[in-house]
Amino acid sequence: MSAPLPEFFAQMRPYLSGERPLPAVVEALGASPSGDDNFAFYRVLAERNLFKILFELYRPLRTLIVRQRSADTWRQLVREYVDTHLPAGHHPNAAGAAFSEFLAARRQRDDSQPTSWEEIADFCWTRTYVVSAPDGPDDGFDQRLHVRQYTHPISQIVTLLERDAEAELPEPAPELLLIYRHWETLETRLFRPSAAGLVALAVRQGLPVPEPLAVVPDDHVAIAQEQLVAHGVLSPS
Amino acid sequence: MSSTLKGVGIGLRREHFAAIGGCDRALDWLEIIPENYVGRGGLVRRNLAQCRERWPVVAHGVSLSLGGPDPLDLEYVAGLKQLLDELEAPFYTDHLCYATIGGRNFYDLLPLPFSEEAVVHCAGRIRELADRLERPVGVENISYYAEMPGGSLSEGEFVSAVVTEAGCGLLLDVNNVYVNARNHDEDPVAALESLPLDAALQVHLAGHIEEGGRLLDNHGAPVLDEVWSLYRHALSKTGPVPTLIEWDTDIPPLDRVLDEADRARELWTEVAGTTPAARSA
Numbered sequence: 001m002s003a004p005l006p007e008f009f010a011q012m013r014p015y016l017s018g019e020r021p022l023p024a025v026v027e028a029l030g031a032s033p034s035g036d037d038n039f040a041f042y043r044v045l046a047e048r049n050l051f052k053i054l055f056e057l058y059r060p061l062r063t064l065i066v067r068q069r070s071a072d073t074w075r076q077l078v079r080e081y082v083d084t085h086l087p088a089g090h091h092p093n094a095a096g097a098a099f100s101e102f103l104a105a106r107r108q109r110d111d112s113q114p115t116s117w118e119e120i121a122d123f124c125w126t127r128t129y130v131v132s133a134p135d136g137p138d139d140g141f142d143q144r145l146h147v148r149q150y151t152h153p154i155s156q157i158v159t160l161l162e163r164d165a166e167a168e169l170p171e172p173a174p175e176l177l178l179i180y181r182h183w184e185t186l187e188t189r190l191f192r193p194s195a196a197g198l199v200a201l202a203v204r205q206g207l208p209v210p211e212p213l214a215v216v217p218d219d220h221v222a223i224a225q226e227q228l229v230a231h232g233v234l235s236p237s
Numbered sequence: 238m239s240s241t242l243k244g245v246g247i248g249l250r251r252e253h254f255a256a257i258g259g260c261d262r263a264l265d266w267l268e269i270i271p272e273n274y275v276g277r278g279g280l281v282r283r284n285l286a287q288c289r290e291r292w293p294v295v296a297h298g299v300s301l302s303l304g305g306p307d308p309l310d311l312e313y314v315a316g317l318k319q320l321l322d323e324l325e326a327p328f329y330t331d332h333l334c335y336a337t338i339g340g341r342n343f344y345d346l347l348p349l350p351f352s353e354e355a356v357v358h359c360a361g362r363i364r365e366l367a368d369r370l371e372r373p374v375g376v377e378n379i380s381y382y383a384e385m386p387g388g389s390l391s392e393g394e395f396v397s398a399v400v401t402e403a404g405c406g407l408l409l410d411v412n413n414v415y416v417n418a419r420n421h422d423e424d425p426v427a428a429l430e431s432l433p434l435d436a437a438l439q440v441h442l443a444g445h446i447e448e449g450g451r452l453l454d455n456h457g458a459p460v461l462d463e464v465w466s467l468y469r470h471a472l473s474k475t476g477p478v479p480t481l482i483e484w485d486t487d488i489p490p491l492d493r494v495l496d497e498a499d500r501a502r503e504l505w506t507e508v509a510g511t512t513p514a515a516r517s518a
Contacts, residue, residue, distance in 0.1 A: 003386070005306070005349075008387055026386070030387065033386075042382065045382075049343065132280075
């Protein structure tokens, strides 16, 4: 008598997740007519798929981690992440969406972990996200435009790592960055806004201007807004 | 099972976005992976809209987990229906497999036990999907590297029973037939003929690699000569079913994919006795 389908799924979930060994599954469900080696290959595939997704999304980060620590460190991080963040969502990239948050939380427990890791992860994710972020009302401002304040020159670090795994990296320095999809050409771009530019963004979004920026003169804001439009950050109002 | 689709298409991949607009070679239709479009915007949607102006477009999903235990994701299915309506897609195809258990997606096409219970389970979900999408659904015979415990049917019997019980179409993946036959020491022609070929609404052709003593269906190589032969045999049984070239890893330039499509079109035309364009006229 074979196991009913619900029992099959109850066994396969922990098996494919690496939480239950094959012998226990075989004991519960019976052996595969194709043999244990072929049955075991599905666990290999399941893990390989998740590693591939994380690798594709965060390739520069992996390069840096392998360089600063080891390939084992990268594998350990991915395993920890997958164990604590249910891979879900129809698009594979969704499985990697919380990697930056995971790294930030992990740094609270391990102060030897560099801040740059979570910042690189955030940059990589945001850069990928804006490419196909939903088209919103008007020019899709809320989804296709993201403001970031990093403690490292992350965009430069990522560019260098993508070009050369051994490239000399710049010293930590704050980076204020817009990661966005051009409202008209739909290309993914970066822009470093001025204080006046931040005010122009707040105004366009209908948000109150933060106190420290309230002193920026209106004519500066108007010029900054023209620049944002010229770079495709904002559509002409 | 007939549809308005004719001839030979290719899978639309982002690697070809820049080249596809200037394509002046024979290309009858395109297939997309809808997970790359549902709920998403930007260049992928603009490019899709431009392609749709030139070619018929159908969608082939990878994530609905039609054989899985979780309820269908109705929010996603609604978005999928909207996309299919926009494309005026005559049908929708996905895989006869599961991918998700208890909300956890394994991002793979995982085989079910070839059992009567699984037949009933899958057929009910396929019928529900077809109702929600308001169009026919076809299911693809997947590559499987291990037969799951608990089965009592052969793969051919399983697929045939699901297709009959669900009243759905078959997306006949000829490369999968070949890969499975080789991996499980079966005769490819007999394996092909055990499938419900009279329900075929589309054919897939792709390449595979060898890894660790087994053939791996990775869609990352040219179609093998043995698979071309099997395709010719398949067409002799099904008639001129619309055929797709899939190339998803190590993707070459568009022209190389279209070379494969040309080869498929020669065989398709031979069986149809006319070209896809003439058949549409």
